[in-house]
Amino acid sequence: MRVVVDLNRCQGYAQCAFLAPDVFAMHGEEALLYDARPDDTRRADVLRAVAACPVRAITVEGAGGRWTADRVGASDGA
Ligand code: SF4
Numbered sequence: 001m002r003v004v005v006d007l008n009r010c011q012g013y014a015q016c017a018f019l020a021p022d023v024f025a026m027h028g029e030e031a032l033l034y035d036a037r038p039d040d041t042r043r044a045d046v047l048r049a050v051a052a053c054p055v056r057a058i059t060v061e062g063a064g065g066r067w068t069a070d071r072v073g074a075s076d077g078a
Helices: 015-019 040-052
Strands: 002-005 024-027 031-034 058-061
Touching: 002 031, 015 024, 015 031, 015 040, 040 058
Parallel strands: none
Antiparallel strands: 002 058, 024 031
């Protein structure tokens, strides 16, 4: 699968790093590092991170489709 994070949206809340630490990691307080091609065994964790991101910055492609915060059932985040 392929992971894309819109770094213009990302505010460094680190929800993704908490939920999928094999894929996302914070570097310092605000810089996000991530594996853009994680193994499919990480799929459940990554989709949890997609849903949890408060600013809906994460998109996943290839894990049975294209996954955005809307598709995995994230709340509005407001
Ligand atoms: S959860 Fe969203 S805003 Fe927070 S670090 Fe991850 S991508 Fe950025």
